[in-house]
Amino acid sequence: MSDTPLPASVETIRRVRADPRLGRRGHGSEGPAKGAGHGDTGPASKRIIVGYGFWIFLLSDIVMFSCFFAAFAVQSHATAGGPTMAQIVETPRVALETAALLLSSYTCGLSFAATNARSKLWTQVFLLATGLLGLAFVGMELQEFIGLAARGFTPQRSGMLTAFFGLVGLHGVHVSLAGLWLLTMMAQVQLKGFRPEIIHRLICFNLFWHALDIVWIGIFTIVYLMGGLT
């Protein structure tokens, strides 16, 4: 598993996809593939079990976010004489934040393509890029929060601001913790190489990062776009 140039990843992705346990699965007359954990073919492979379990965790995490979304929906007009959403949204910054986070999802995907090609160097490069973009995102968000607090718009001011800070802040905390995880993964890739369990963790990390991106799209639409327009 020495370092190979990136274009080989295309070949690798094809190989992974062709593997019935990982990519397309047999249906119909072919019956379920062995090792995928379907039907009556016995337990799935470790890789599938880890990925599957992490998907279940992600679903539960999204349920948690949905509660904060619901709270925002309930309280979005509970301004208690304080500012309305339209008064606190700064579109340019939110656009930049969104661009940084979406781009980080792209680099995150590239890092996994490099992992599939077993290229340590490119995996690290793209993980680092992902981390830096995430850092930029969190930095801009903090800047926004500090700016709002300086104008007196703190969560203690009204129910609406509570729900706003709670939802956006929860996402920010998630991204920050994911950053901590990312650093740990970079160290592990460097020191331990592409062992199966490291690859399983990289799969989970990728899923987590993309899920946070999806949640951000929800926040961007519901909080900033819909909230800012009304």
Place this chain on the structure above:
Amino acid sequence: MFGKLDWSAIPFDQPIPLITSLLIVVVMLGVLILITLKGWWPYLWGEWITSVDHKRIGVMYCLLGIVMLIRGFADAIMMRTQQAVAINGPGYLPPDHYDQIFTAHGTIMILFGAMPLVIGIMNFLVPLQLGVRDVAFPTFNSVGFWLTASGALLVNVSLFIGEFARTGWLPYPPLSEATYTPGVGVDYYLWAVQISGVGTLITGINIVTTILKMRCPGMSYLRMPIFCWTALASCLLIVAVFPILTATLAMLTLDRYLGWHYFTNTLGGNPMMFVNLIWAWGHPEVYILVLPAFGIFSEIFPTFSGKPLFGYRSMVAATLFICIISMMVWLHHFFTMGAGAAVNTFFGISSSIIAVGTGVKVYNWIFTMYGGRVRFDTPMLWSMGFIFTFCIGGLTGVLLAIPPADFLTHNSMFLVAHFHNVIVGGVVFGVFAGIEFWFPKAFGFRLHPRWGKAAFWLAFVGFWVTFTPLYILGLEGMTRRLQHINIVAWTPWLYVSVAGVGILILGVIAQVIQLVVSIRDRDKLRDVTGDPWDGRSLEWATPSPPPFFNFAVMPNVEGEEAYWGIKLRAVETQQLSPQPDYQPIEMPVNSPVGIYTAFFAFVFGFAMIWHIWWLAILAFVAAYAGFVVFAWRDVHEFHVPAEEVARVDQARREARTALLARMAEQGALP
């Protein structure tokens, strides 16, 4: 330095908590000294505390649940006796203390008594029934257990240091907000439940993944035992609703610690949002508890009736129906909120409809017994007692589901009687039935049958004598959570209820005696065959207790009731299946990460409760460091050589062959 913590936190002026907690401390110290003197620490550490074996973890969950059940029962005794002596008088418990007791009773019974018991049985049983060697994530399993245990520890620490919440088991705001309840009681509740909730979520993810992705060859979905189906439904509910609990408690925490306005009654906070969110978790929660109990009964009825479960597929459908509908009924807990006729009607209808699923199950159990050769062993007594008790509880539930009727009985003793009727009659009876049933599997000997039957009858009669008067009191207008009573006409019923508690105490004593006597007579009660009840699912194919790898060779399932098929074939051919080709086995290594994480979770929770910020930061950093160290380990599994597997399995085969020969002698063979 120590935040809000100082000597005034110790209740020197309140004899009851002081003496109780001193007693607990003395007993715990005594146990620790005994373990040290006897030199049991290496055994405990290596075989239990750091164990990632699902069976060991399951047993530890059950032990935790039983200890907490007794603690919660002590609270119950105090509540019933207080109400009986506080008629036109103050009684012996001041309101402050009484309020903590009913809060602790509810919190402990649901979250630290019933939940660990149900999760423990699922943990123990699911891999055995699926014919596999462990759960999907064995180490996380250990983390989940120890997190639950540290949550339970926090609740008990509140007895001695500080106070517990006085808000009821669901801390409704605005009462639970810092403005109205400034003490540490609600904070104890928040952090204890939050920490154990994370543990529960881990279990949920673990068991869902295990059932959906790790079944032995041939075990397709519709060949799984019903208990696995109910465990799946229950854990799907955990995954779906425990995050709601986490979110809701986090919001209340933000309100209390940082002065935010999620649920305050000022500046745009919305207290009813809390009530909606908490019951969106809380109602599915009762089904999380009762569905596995249904699964337990669905294993017991066929075994003790000697015939397959009636209507297997309708049982699966009813389980999943309940799983989904249980998330659509939460508003029936607060019809009086004033959501309007349309909303109340919707939730009234959905609450009534959910009884249909349960009705299907009850008929299936009855038809399973019909025409069978029923054996009245202790597990079967609990199961039949359950059908009777649970049906009455379900019927009063349907009464409460009618919004206009609910307006009259809301928050009354009628409600209290109803939910004890379903939770005691359903979950507690189910758990006791399950413990009687699977105890020989876990420990290799049966529980004493006569003491078991005595315990059942005392619990059954005691339950009805305690709670029937509460139904009547509710209809006479008595509301719940009364510290003293001013209506003398209620006196007789309150006295009858206390008498019932007395019978229940005898039942608990009978259970304890049963355990002690069974351990004493364990050689007489020994289960040498591994199949003491003539069972039908795969756990009975293993020896009792099963080896740590469960199955020497993964079974190959060829139909429903996997083990019954294997047994019939052996009886027909008068021999076991041919000796398999033994392969080496990989098993996960033990890990201290569970107790390590839980320890720092406990420290973190305690530090947050008392506002000791530096300690909280320290605990968080330590927990993260532990996570990194754990992620760095290189050895995940150890090797069991084929010879060792063969040796263990040989003993099992000899026992089974002897069983076959004995059956032939008795003329049980064709």
